[in-house]
Amino acid sequence: MERNMGGWAIAVHGGAGVDPNLPQQRQEEAKQVLSRCLNLGIDALRSNLSAVDVVELVVRELETDPVFNSGRGSALTAKGTVEMESSIMDGSGRRCGAVSGLTTVKNPVSLARLVMERSPHSYLAFAGAEDFARQQGVEVVDNEYFITEENVGMLKLAKEANTIMFDYRIPAAGGLETCSAVVESPILMNGLPISVYAPETVGCVVVDSQGRCAAATSTGGLMNKMSGRIGDSPLIGAGTYACNICGVSCTGEGEAIIRGTLAREVAAVMEYKGLGLQEAVDFVIKERLDEGKAGLIAVSNKGEVAWGFNTTGMFRGCATEDGFMEIGIWD
Template identity: 75%
Template sequence: MGGWAIAVHGGAGIDPSLPLQRQEEACQALLSALHLGISALRSASSAVDVVELVVRELELNPLFNSGCGSALTAQGTVEMDASIMDGSTRKCGAVSGLSTVKNPISLARLVMDKSPHAYLAFDGAEAFARQHGAEIVDTSFFIIEENVIRLKQAKEAKSIQFDYRLPSKGWDTCASEAEQMVQMNGVPISLYSPETVGCVVVDALGRCAAATSTGGLINKMCGRIGDSPLIGAGTYACNICAVSATGEGEAIIRATLARDVAALMEFKGISLKEAVDCAIHERLEDGKGGLIAVSNDGHVICGFNTTGMFRALATEDGHMEVGLWD
């Protein structure tokens, strides 16, 4: 196939009742971010620069659960996570527990480029951000009224919310249907979208990179860290491929989902599509989620076992897709 390729996602687990306007808004936002990445690739930007650029754009859009619009913890606070990996060098950077850094993905990039470490969290990550001139804003920047309401509803239903968009049918039915809801370690989870954002790229030189950013779960325990900042779980890139995952973080962590795609290609010699299908439908077991992936030969694949996943992709030969459902 050859040439560059790019994919972005805005979360897996779409409720079929999500209002059409919301669906269209999310697709347009992903398409805008995709075009931003395409333009950078056509200007010969590196894969790692492009994934940072695209995820920064999505972090500033309150439609998504990353940066502005992040989910709220049980205490009503924001704790954002992000990670980035350059497949050509296998260098990576990750951050967790951020509450004032405007673009978590760019702080993850700073950790990768400017620190001796791969992962910084909470106060240490915030201090590093100030030390290196990352843009700092008041924590209120990330909190939108919709999520304040959503947290209140989650507390009333004694539920962790897998995502953060308000359902169109009202919350009153959710508590009574808790037994039918997806469970996370025995706790009901509501499924609405969009949510976590991510981007994967292979550039014209065959270099792969991945980036993922999230606000986590509504009503999560303070200090909870999901898959998004964990290299090998929510994000992974090497000289063969790049992967960004989204969905039920605890299940993705158990499956080391992103790394599994690369390992299947590396050790079994199978195609990107075969590796993605195996990871999603066999390795994820009873968990729900999805992923986007590119290979160094310009292939791009999206896979999920949920009702849908917000995603958009493009290749150098002119192919482009934007989708929600299977």
């Protein structure tokens, strides 16, 4: 799907890899969050906020709502803790900031922006990132703020099955075997089989009325992930990328996205192969993921918006200045 109407455009996502049997109530809950966040971004764009301001604003809202896996409601590590990560990129000058291993920062995306604007570095992680957060006076909360009762229960199921969880919002009161996300043929992650898998990263891409592109991505990672694991979301060029021609945010199997440098590839094939935005998105989804599963949203400096995925679904929403707006999950 592509819209090319000029002016501003915005897209949001809440993760790729949705179980096809996700209860209708959960689908509607996710759509309501996406709609609210999309409208927040639309209002900001109509107020002439810059692209980078808008992506931070929208992702902050997504981090605050526990429906998706970032900020409050983040996936839990094997130790039962939260290790959040985020990145932001301003296509004007290709400035970027990223953070990983956060345990107390309420809005990781805002700390990523402070790394971009107030530090001599592009990426800070774990204790160093937490120290920088306190130096900058950002809001911090106890780790328990991010942990939900539902995620504690799902971590227990994941541990019992010795696996990583897929769409852990699927009710599984009878145990993991009742969760329809369990697949007969294991997914290979980094060449190793896992039973089930959990994306649900959030992201936002924007082109403003002046043609400036920006992107931001935020995640809690994978349910039952190893402590210290870093995914694609904070990696510039993998999960997030923005330049003078486009902005891209990815979601899905982080290890595959990293190998394919997926976000940068969209910009690269536009620049070097002359592809349009949707053509570029389709190309990288088909040609750069190998056997990986992922999705992405993108905007161009021409006011286009596009998305693509090779999973069963992707939580997403998009809008353009001409009044077009869409919220969807399935293909």
